[in-house]
Amino acid sequence: MGVQLTRIRYFPNPTWNIAYQFIKGAVFQVSNDNSSWITIATVDQTVHAGWNSFMITNNNIFRYVRFSHTSKSKCNIAEFELTGIVMSGATVSNVASLPSDIVFDDGVNTQTFAGAVDYR
Amino acid sequence: MFVYNVPTWTNTTSQLAFNVTLNSGKYGFILYDDVYGWYTTAATSFITVSKSGTYSVTTTQTSFNGGAVTVTGNNIGNGAVLKINGLTGTVVSRTATEAIFNIPALVTLITQTSFTLAKNKTIDLAKTTTWGDSPGW
Numbered sequence: 001m002g003v004q005l006t007r008i009r010y011f012p013n014p015t016w017n018i019a020y021q022f023i024k025g026a027v028f029q030v031s032n033d034n035s036s037w038i039t040i041a042t043v044d045q046t047v048h049a050g051w052n053s054f055m056i057t058n059n060n061i062f063r064y065v066r067f068s069h070t071s072k073s074k075c076n077i078a079e080f081e082l083t084g085i086v087m088s089g090a091t092v093s094n095v096a097s098l099p100s101d102i103v104f105d106d107g108v109n110t111q112t113f114a115g116a117v118d119y120r
Numbered sequence: 121m122f123v124y125n126v127p128t129w130t131n132t133t134s135q136l137a138f139n140v141t142l143n144s145g146k147y148g149f150i151l152y153d154d155v156y157g158w159y160t161t162a163a164t165s166f167i168t169v170s171k172s173g174t175y176s177v178t179t180t181q182t183s184f185n186g187g188a189v190t191v192t193g194n195n196i197g198n199g200a201v202l203k204i205n206g207l208t209g210t211v212v213s214r215t216a217t218e219a220i221f222n223i224p225a226l227v228t229l230i231t232q233t234s235f236t237l238a239k240n241k242t243i244d245l246a247k248t249t250t251w252g253d254s255p256g257w
Contacts, residue, residue, distance in 0.1 A: 001206065003243060061229065080245070081245075082245065083242050083243065084243060085238045085239070085240055086238070087227045087232065088226055088228050089206065090205035090228055092228045092231055093230070095231055095234045098226070100204050100205050101204070102177055104175055104191055104200070105200065105202070105203070106144040106145060106171060106175070106193075106200045107145030108144060108168055108171075109144075109170060109171070116177045116178075116179050116180065117180050117181075118179070118182070119184050120181055120182070120183065120184075
């Protein structure tokens with residue numbers, strides 16, 4: 001599972017009235033392995049109180065999203081919102097037919113039915 | 121979660137016994153009566169109900185937008201799930217001998233490009249994410 005992001009919004013901590021000044025330089029990053037991260041947005045001098053938005057143009061699917069703070073910001077955001085499309089990580093090379101296994105779990109035992117569903 | 125009202129039981133000084141019919145699955149439980157209230161149970165107290173025999177599935181064609189599939193077998197429980205390409209389908213309806221599960225839509229880059237299966241929307245982070253504020257969360 002992962003997400004194709006189109007927008008990130010955040011709201012600096014409203015109880016810390018200068019929070020928006022301190023989170024400048026913090027970044028929003030994405031990853032698929034929780035190890036190597038790609039920066040897709042950076043909080044710059046335009047940060048302000050209230051909702052702030054970034055439109056995301058990277059069309060790839062990512063499993064992890066994080067807000068990485070600076071030494072001063074201490075994650076002082078009150079709200080964090082992602083907009084996009086949640087997608088499966090399954091490999092689909094042919095949309096004409098995709099036989100898929102069903103893994104059935106009754107709560108105790110698991111049984112696999114190979115190719116039991118054919119997406120078309 | 122459900123409440124089962126025990127119609128009849130037998131008991132000794134150290135044991136209470138009654139019958140209950142359960143579907144397949146693993147159940148935690150706690151006992152209550154009107155005299156003593158809630159009884160203490162060990163944290164490891166579970167009832168595991170395992171169906172004998174096997175289940176069967178009718179091979180199904182479906183659109184990439186999802187559909188339904190029937191699993192045949194006795195006493196399929198509410199907690200039963202199936203996974204297709206890592207996506208979870210849950211019970212839609214059930215009888216004593218079969219259960220119908222939804223087949224989740226298979227949204228990928230290529231299927232989304234071809235069929236526009238999903239809409240761009242705010243993601244419900246409470247349902248889809250694990251939160252943490254330190255490495256390794």
